[in-house]
Amino acid sequence: MPSALRLRGLKSAEIDFLLSYCHVSGADMGESVRSLGMGSSELVMQAASIRHGYPYLAPAAIDEIDPRDIAQYAPKLDENTSDIPHVPIALSEDRSALLVAINNGFRYQDTVNRIRAYDKRLQVQFCLASKKTIQNIFRREFFDTRRLFDDARAGAGEDRYNKMLEALLLHACYQGASDIHLNPLPGRAGVCYLRIDGTLETFCFLTRSDREDEMGEPGEFDRIVQAIRADTNQTDSDIIEGGLDKAIPEAVKGKFRFRVEITKAYFGNRAVVRILNLADDAAEFHDIGFDPVTEKKLLRAVRQSAGMLIVTGPTGSGKTTTINALMRTVDAMETSIQSVEKPVEIPEGLWVQHNARTHQDTSEAEEWLRWFKALMRCDPDKMFFGEIRDAETTAVALDGANTGHTVLTTMHTRSTAGAITRIRNLRRSMTGEGLDMDMVASNLLGILATRLVRKLCLHCRLPEDRREVLDAINRVHPDLADHTSYKANPDGCPACKGKGYKGRRLVYEYLDVTRKARIAISEGKSEIEIESLIPEAERLWGTALRFVALGVTAYDEIQRVILEER
Structure with missing residues (x-):
């Protein structure tokens, strides 16, 4: 070996x-x-x-x-x-x-x-x-986890609802779902959705008690939500947050974590269960799918001795996976790599990772600030800071970058230029002052925006024949106009379980903060002007369109995920 x-x-x-x-x-x-x-x-x-x-x-x-x-x-x-x-x-x-x-x-x-x-x-x-x-x-192709739920549902006795919940959790984990939604519907019904590959799929309908009939017998939906509520050990309120413990099936204990949010909606209680796969490890950076030029720029940025690299995008867009894979390219035996995360999603043995917890007497912003200041005193070379969302933590991150550390962090914005706009609009809570944009410009190494789009099923995809799609490809990627592009089969096939799509891949744009970009940021140029520093073919829409041209994904899918450039 x-x-x-x-x-x-x-x-x-x-x-x-x-x-x-x-x-x-x-x-x-x-x-x-x-x-x-x-x-x-x-x-x-x-x-x-x-x-x-x-x-x-x-x-x-x-x-x-x-x-x-x-x-x-x-x-x-x-x-x-x-x-x-x-x-x-x-x-x-x-x-x-x-x-x-x-x-x-x-x-x-x-x-x-x-x-x-x-x-x-x-x-x-x-x-x-x-x-x-x-x-x-x-588990996804050859094991019928749906049958486990149906068998539990057909059972008798009070315990069947707990068994239904366990079977639901097991099925969701084995099918690669990121979330379970239990939504009440008008009348005596509720629906269970699973979020798989970024979209909600209907799993089943459940009987529900009528909210106007207070003496009525609770239905399946109510009993399952009650079982989730009981496992969180939370008192009755309009919003309940917690984690599951007793309801977790033995087969996935220690391999998955479940975060719960129960809210009182108009038609009754609803629950969302977030699924975190603890067995996940970081992908190899070279396998993520960046083009050679972008890959080279990212590697150059993470190997700098100081500066800040931001990865931005909505929840579930691949930010943490990408950062962990990129940081793994750094020799952790020669470099002190430390992080503050909430929670630690991918354990890395040679890094020093900290699980940030919010205390009752401090706000989340104060807690992040306390952790980050502590990290600065622990002699790090590379720091991964879970997320920046306010002026105070952003200022400390910039100070870390300015004092000889490489800081990697995430932010929730829709594009690289949007990240600059958000930083510019941040205000300190005590004084209302903004951040020093000259300092931002001088310390930024780059900003990466990511999205995940579904891949077409190779067994049932159909040739793309719409003129508007072919014209869009030819305008942005004329060198790929001769490739055959495809669209999803609306009926799908058994291989993709009737979805027309199977799996996902990353699409991205990278703003390399060169001298020209620093001047634009420092001078307060508009979001459109900063965006224009990235060639059209290399923006989010452009990279996504390239994968449409290559037959990897569909035009309808990138329209769903990314704001179309017109």
Whole structure:
């Protein structure tokens, strides 16, 4: 393994550190690479593929799998199984060979024996994939988690509502949902949505008691919301915030965290459950999908000895994943990397990460300020500050950048130029004064804006024939006009579960704060003037349109996610 890891880019000093750590801790070398932040689980599997001579299966391959012809070869496991031995990936056209993903190159013979129990003449070929990739493929494509909910719903007794909630949480986790919405509807009904790949999907309708019939029997919807409320240990109020504990299924305990918000809406109580995957680790920066020029600029920025880099975008746009992957390109053995986050989403063993908690006697802004000032006294080189949202924390972040630290942070704005406008409009709470924009201009390294767009299903996408779409591509990307672009099939197919889309990818724009940009910021130029510093083809709309031209996503999808430039 050490020689394979060296081929994948780890330095000799990192290998020596890793060997010493494993000797003292008794930890597995491959797992230690991930837990220490020296590389992701995908880098470990890339090294293993070199060692064993099998092809490597990237996580993005999940989006290309069609489960219809290969489901019979999937292992028969229950919801509590964590060690999934293998998953089928594809069947050859003549149906004589099956490609199977495994995690351990030494255990291939067991897999061969299991597969050939279905067909002794079948040739089995192997590729290596991370445990996370194998689990995601199995649970999304071959395991019927919906049946668990239906079985719980068909049960009897008071306990069935708790079982329904557990089955709902399990299904949402295994299908890659980021949120569960339980919304009351007029009359005696409620609806459950799952947010998957950034859009809400209807999961089921539930019976609900009529709010005017106070003596009526609570329905399924009410009982599930009550079970969520009880698990938060919060007193009755119009707004309840908390986390789940007892309701978490055993199969996902320690792997997922659930944040709850219950509010009194017009038609009754509604609940939103946010799902955080604790098993996620940072992606490899080079696998995120930046073009070579933008990638080079970002790497140059994070390797500066001082300055501030901002990643902006709405919630769920890939900001934290991108920052963590970028910071992983910095040698954490030679550089002190420290962070303040709320909460820590991706643990990195060689970094010093702090979970910021708000005390009852201080506001959130005061708490962030206290943490950031403390971090400045801890001798950091690179600092990741979860988010800047007010003038005071922004001023301290700028001071950190001005005194010889590289500060990376996030902000909620729709574009890179919008981030400048927001910083310009921030006012200190005590004096009402704004920030020194000369200081902002001199310390900013760059601003990256991100979005996630859904990818078209490769098995059912349709050729794009609308003139307006083809003209838009030709205007911004004339060099790509000859490529075939596609649109989503409104009926979808079994491979994408009728959605027309499968998976997501990052689109972005990067404002490199050059001398020209510094002058524009310092002189108070308008948002449009600052935006014009980025070529049209490299703005959010332009990069998204490039992926439409290449057949990755659809024009309708980028219109949904990004404000169209006209």
